[in-house]
Amino acid sequence: MRSETGDSGGSAAARTGASAFAGVPAESPAGAAEGIKDTGASSRPAHSVYGALDLGTNNCRLLVAKPSRRGFVVIDAFSRIIRLGEGVLTSGKLSDAAMKRTIDALRVCADKMRRRGVTRSRLIATEACRIAINGPEFIDRVANETGLKLEIVGRETEAKLAVSGCSSLLDRNCDWALVFDIGGGSSELIWLDLKQLGRSWRRSLHDRAGVQNCIAAWTSLPIGVVSLAERHGGREVTQSDYEAMVDHVMVALKGFEAQHRFSERVEQSRAHFLGTSGTVTTISGIHLKLPHYERARVDGCWLTAEDVRRVSNDLIAMSYAERVAQPCIGHERADLVLAGCAILEALLRVWPCQRLRVADRGLREGILTTLMAEDGHDRREQYRPHRRRRGGGDKPHHGRG
Template identity: 60%
Template sequence: MNARGYAPSAKAGLGAPARPAPSRNGAVGAPSPAQRTPSRVEERPRAEAAAPVETLYAALDLGTNNCRLLIAQPRERGFRVVDAFSRIVRLGEGVGRSGRLGEAAMDRAVDALRVCRSKLADRGVLRARLIATEACRSAENGAIFLERVRSETGLALEIVSRETEARLAVSGCASLIDPNSNGALLFDIGGGSSELVWIDLTRPAEGRRRRMSDRIRTWASLPVGVVTLSERHGGETVTAEVFEAMVAEVAEMLRDFPEAVALDQAVAAGNLHMLGTSGTVTTLAGVHLGLDRYDRRRVDGTWMTADEVNLMMNTLTGMDYAARIANPCIGRERADLVLAGCAILEAIRRRWPCQRLRVADRGLREGILVEMMAEDGVWRRSPHRQGGRTS
């Protein structure tokens, strides 16, 4: 089992590298054909034929901080993860200062991608989508780096828009939204950007649209994440004053959130919960649960009250760097980043104080898998279309 991912249920096997797919901006609720078309290892089956359930699908997410891969097989009500990989590479290290990806960071990412390439090949994956997010979007040498990745690993990654990233997060977490609520405020705190999405369940779905991503009312992508914020303010020694400075920086960004006043009213009315997908919120949940070792199965789907979140925020901000390293749900790789993530979350919570928070140890990769499998019609014969449940 990888440190914060899935336990592979079978041994890895061989296949071919993925080919590129175009990436274009499009509406969050209704992705364009270019956005819906993932990279693939070989030509996709004819549109009118659903993919066989034996087909393996893969989703790779190269972010500012992590390189993550999931390989899964469709099941009647979702999919089964058969292999996974996650490694902290800090690709976006220093990008906020220099505007460029550093050589050491690129080397770390390429090394991780070679592992992913081997897993894709060993498993014989037939359908894959391989994406890069904020680090490659914002760095002036991001596209050049992806050419190097293609040359050295055979993997063709697409740089996705912030809109696409927001939609994929919703697709990946859809089954964790309380259907009896008025909706959810989803946040995804990344390394270089943070997505915030209002899913409004009070408005009826139009026609036969059933995807949760079709219920997105509005969204925003904040140009800040745990890597960029900690680089600006410091991540090892974080005083109360430093923490408040980070919160204030993010709070200023939230002033421009679309339909902010309407969201204020929805939160005040109650029955709208937060849904968090990021290392920050899963860390909070792990500490809340008192885990001796991080356990995704216990963390994913956990509910926390506002008071419980407050207690955990106070616990984490009260830890010094050594204590954060020693905590089994944080560790050395996240110890200098977790308080920046807490500051981003705190800014969101102060602006929109929802009384419930649900924790998701899932996100972009699961969203990619759900969208590819839906596009291939793997669940068409099932009377109960799922929302991204894994097993």
Template identity: 60%
Template sequence: MAAASVEGTGQSPTLVVSGSISTSHSKQAQPSPDEEGLSSTQKRRRKRRRGRAKNQPELATGTHHQQRTPDLNSSSQPQTGGEGITSPKGKKAARRRGRKRWQARNTQGVEQRTTGADQSGDLASQRFSGSSEKSLKPQSKQRPETKSDNRGPSATGEVQRPKRTQGFRQKTPYGQNNSPLYAALDLGTNNCRLLIARPEERGFRVVDAYSRIVRLGEGVDSQKRLSDAAMDRAIEALANCHRKLSDRGVARSRLIATEACRAAENGSEFIDRVKTETGLALEVVNRETEARLAVAGCASLVDHEADGVILFDIGGGSSEIVWLDLRNRCGARGYALTRFIRSWISLPVGVVNLAERHGGVHVTPDIFEAMVEDAADHLAAFSLANNLTEAIASGRVHMLGTSGTVTTLAGVHLGLKRYDRRRVDGTWLDDSDVSRMIDELRDMPYEARMENPCIGADRADLVLAGCAILEAIRRRWTCPRLRVADRGLREGILTELMAADGVWARRRSRSRFDRGRQGNRV
């Protein structure tokens, strides 16, 4: 017989054999009576099941469990099936005990996190309620404990890091009250316009607007001076603008005056009077600046597929025409198109001085032709006219008009019962539609022009003078399409101010930075 013993040193059991080995096998190696008559496959399956049963820990005791070889014939073992595995009732009990332990751990973690949140909320309420520093000291001692309590165990028993809820500023979008306000004022020969806007991610949102017809340039063409009545009307409108700027708390603004103050001999005196009586410092801009601002304000309406644009602004005392050569723009859009100004011209004729010279109330076809010829004489000074004609021949050049004249034509063309900027701004008109609208307005009597909702009494005597300037431009350069822009110098001023401050550049870089931080937090 062989003597066998098990020596345990606290590690895995080791089998030591001494003596001679007889032909009888150990009890573990002998097959059970139940296995007699089974195939080899069934025997291997039972052997694997016995191996799994040996590896299961004893869940009944709370002490440290050691792996030991189960005795299948022992009566102290739990009831097993015929195949030597744990009964279904035992498995169900083990799963029930596991669920209870898991629920206990999660409940404890939630209570700890809730306690930490309550303590943090109490601390915050004491800070805002004006409590003394002495009352805050006991709470500050609990802050390390609260921080550690937030690290509750997970469902798998692993310690998870707490979710970071503070330490990162939320991204504040444009359009909220914390964004600065910008303002642009355009005191022209006929109108006084104010626009207050707030920058957004891709442009700006208008907060307040003001417009009034003051006819500051009335009589300047003949007398070369601003009349007292015209200056009084303008100062009254500017005082209203000053109140709006003060009430809104505008951070940045630019206030410009155009042709009327440029041409009048007492223009500088009027600027000083405005400063004294209203507190507004007006800036008299030259014609080149006026043309550039018109492009900046209307550039977003340029066709993305166009190779060139003839942009014109028919004002009260002057008219600016700009050629944008876009054949090499390389995908540039918006404000960036101001870099592609090929040439520009400023005509010393506008709706006010042209109507004063030829009359605007009762306009006959002969008077209308005289106004067209008057405007056409100034177009001869355009030095790059021939090159522009060649560019138009390619068929990918369109007109872009910004003035009360083209918006009126669009409103009449659309048959609006009331002027609607949302429908007019950006409207496309074919060349035939423009010709038909000009003929319709020319044949319309003065009373009918006054009653038209898109013209009104303020523009009834000026609209045909504007149509004459537009007709002179169309006869010089014929384009198949015209796009209407109900925007202009004010929008250009706001665009330049915001671009100079880098509000859109900061927004783009901040968005990239926020995206990077969010990616690091995942």
């Protein structure tokens, strides 16, 4: 388990310069770990086009957005499961096949950014590139073959961007909130002291980026849906297999809980979970009995702990083929969804919150929020997702895990 302080991973250059792609000047970074700074917004065009790319262990995901009168509007999006971190725990390296899949997806992202005229961007790589021996070498290869200049960010930056990306969904009537992001290779957990928000908090871009200042404690578990499924199995999962996964995660949580004792705060005050990941959006879609995934119905919806466990138990009882047939799962997630459910179950056992809010937003939105707040685009948000077009590769829904 990672410490709650310090930003690990990434070169000095990556931590001090925002990513860009060929033909677009690099700007100063969003400053997720350093706070929002005035970087001369008046010198930038009023209608800049922003890009945010999140290259994770499982997914490659892009958003392109423009500032609007009420926040930002997404004009293009892309998501593809690439499984970059497949096998990295055993080999210590990114495989040739995984790197090829990823570069193919990144070429699509580069093309979208060029066609949309992106003028400012931040392109981040997370756990798979952090832990792989050949992670930095792969980043150089990406730059050479696609023109995209990715930065390997540390876990602290990743956690703070996740908070900024979904903070408009926080329930201010609560005292505490656990924001969690279940990824492919790691899971970020951030406890927020909502009492610190203050009465003036209005969900503006700057306010949402500033929620980072309410972080009471955070940690990053080196456990995600891909790594957990590789360790315990993902296709054929028995009840005992599932419990073994839950136990594995609970052991990893012990030190963090012993240090901060958030279980006592949950019992003595009002608290809720806020989840941003493919795990929670999938559970929500199944709970709502959606014939196909609908972001508008999933993003922001509330679930109870009982709802989560009912869906998880139903999935355990299904065969792999039956999970594939679920419209909100499909073959790309059918071998990972129970690992995600097990991580969430471990969180609920350690911190027994009864209410969970689902966020179909996260790191990419956090990048856009911090970049635009830096540039002075600071009005109340109305987030408008890009509508998927037939024949395209856009999958703007579903988070990382």
